Amino acid sequence: MGSRAVTASDVKIQVDKVYKIFGNRADDAMAALQAGAAKAEVLHKTGCIVGLKRIDFSIRRGETFVIMGLSGSGKSTLIRHFNRLIEPTSGRILVDGCNIMDMNAKELLAFRRTGISMVFQRFGLLPHQTVLENTICGPILQGVDQREARARGMEQLELVGLKGFENRFPRQLSGGMQQRVGLARALTTQADVLLMDEAFSALDPLIKSDMQEQLKDIQARLKKTIIFITHDLDEALHLGDRIAILKDGELRQVGTGEEILFRPADDYVERFVRKVDLSRALYTHDAFAKVPVLTQAQATGDRTTALLRQHPAVIVVHGAKLRVLTSAEPDRANCAASIDATATLGQSFPLLADQEAIVVMDSGAPVGILTREMAFKALSRSHGAANKLSPASLLPSPVA
Structure with a gap:
């Protein structure tokens, strides 16, 4: 999910155009920076080290x-x-506006x-x-x-x-x-x-x-x-x-x-x-499928059969147990482990190693399922997106 817009009431800390110059000629170094000089050039001209250059962001x-x-x-x-x-x-650093x-x-x-x-x-x-x-x-x-x-x-x-x-x-x-x-x-x-x-x-x-x-x-x-x-x-x-x-x-x-x-x-x-x-960068909510959730009393044969024609699975809540009916096996409900929607996809792997599908929870309530296929597809889509960033991303290159 992308970043939402930050409102003034959200902001706890505001970092506003912060510079830090180490050395005795900080004024000359600042002038050189503002004229477009790079860090190495500032060091050569003034003997000063640029620690920070125009740092600007807010923290919620x-x-x-x-x-x-x-x-x-x-x-x-x-x-x-x-x-x-x-x-x-x-520059300035404001905490709660101060x-x-x-x-x-x-x-x-x-x-x-x-x-x-x-x-x-x-x-x-x-x-x-x-x-x-x-x-x-x-x-x-x-x-x-x-x-x-x-x-x-x-x-x-x-x-x-x-x-x-x-x-x-x-x-x-x-x-x-x-x-x-x-x-x-x-x-x-x-x-x-x-x-x-x-x-x-x-x-x-x-x-x-x-x-x-x-x-x-x-x-x-x-x-x-x-x-x-x-x-x-x-x-x-x-x-x-x-x-x-x-x-x-x-x-x-x-x-x-x-x-x-x-x-x-x-x-x-x-x-x-x-x-x-x-x-570790993708989350369960990026990959799971929402499916109907029924109580044991609601999970009649006719109702689950009708729902499975439209959905890959149905979750049945029976006390503290979560059971999953799938379209592949509509007559057999499998007890399923659960994972929070905010968990990383990697955290689901140990559970998916033992079960084909696990239940996804949001605020303590079941909302859908995550299968091995769904997890693999999410990783595949993301891997493709990462590799399409530029041809250079396919070549080894040291981090500068």
């Missing part, structure tokens, strides 16, 4: 917005602008304590403090009393699956568990905005996958505005509602995973997405 309230790019693209520089750990050379560049030292401190939290790549835990003490350091700095802070901390530790570990020390935890403490610590501040700078990149693949799923589950419940930095496109597609791709400090494209994958803005983005796993 409650979305997971992923910023990605290769090393040196400017993504980590950009995320540090949202809490002013790095000051821009030019320009954080106008905040004085006291206002900025309050914003960092209550409005925005950060999860670090290397955990950043204090080794001499327990898991709970690490988790509640934010509320304590906010002036929250110990009892409430501990209650908040225990609530978040339970949310990230660490109940029972509150009295352990970081050295007694695995890397994945330490990262969960970092996430709980950020959530305990109750800030609306969560910054995550390559938060899972130091983890082993299986632990990384577990953390991604946990973050998605937490986000489904809490609806934070999350800004997530990664260089991993599969991770970006899996986590992001929208994705921004940077190269050499410039914004190349902002869009949904589907838009970036199948409608890349330029050759760089096209090369960037060429080898992506399509099953």
Whole structure:
């Protein structure tokens, strides 16, 4: 599905023409940039490094917005602008309509304590403090009393699956568990905005996958505005509602995973997405078929026979069980597994390995079926669309 138009009430954060120049001749570098000079030319003429060049986008309230790019693209520089750990050379960043560049030292401190939290790549835990003490350091700095802070901390530790570990020390935890403490610590501040700078990149693949799923589950419940930095496109597609791709400090494209994958803005983005796993970019709602849903009492022989003349299947709800009648086998209802319409197509594969058809759920109610053939056709259509982007997409080419 494509991006919908963003209204003013949707916007949580607005990044407005942000530049960042590193060096002593920032004014000369800005003048050169605005005259059309490239990053390398600016470095040669002024000795300044262009960190960011005219970054312009908005982030919706409650979305997971992923910023990605290769090393040196400017993504980590950009995320540090949202809490002013790095000051821009030019431009504005508005949070809830307030320009954080106008905040004085006291206002900025309050914003960092209550409005925005950060999860670090290397955990950043204090080794001499327990898991709970690490988790509640934010509320304590906010002036929250110990009892409430501990209650908040225990609530978040339970949310990230660490109940029972509150009295352990970081050295007694695995890397994945330490990262969960970092996430709980950020959530305990109750800030609306969560910054995550390559938060899972130091983890082993299986632990990384577990953390991604946990973050998605937490986000489904809490609806934070999350800004997530990664260089991993599969991770970006899996986590992001929208994705921004940077190269050499410039914004190349902002869009949904589907838009970036199948409608890349330029050759760089096209090369960037060429080898992506399509099953992680497509969703069940892109492939399934709506079919009639009946209760056990409604599923009489005459009625199901009539419906199967018009539809590939009929779903019969019998208590907690979901059964599927197909036109191929109208007299035999098969108990079926279910999957949410927002799940990726890849998540359906283990279920389809054991069953020809599974039930697709929307807001907890059955709405249709997904078969192996439907999944394969969706992948085939998307693979064809990706390969038709340009003849160059068929040739190996290194990412610049």
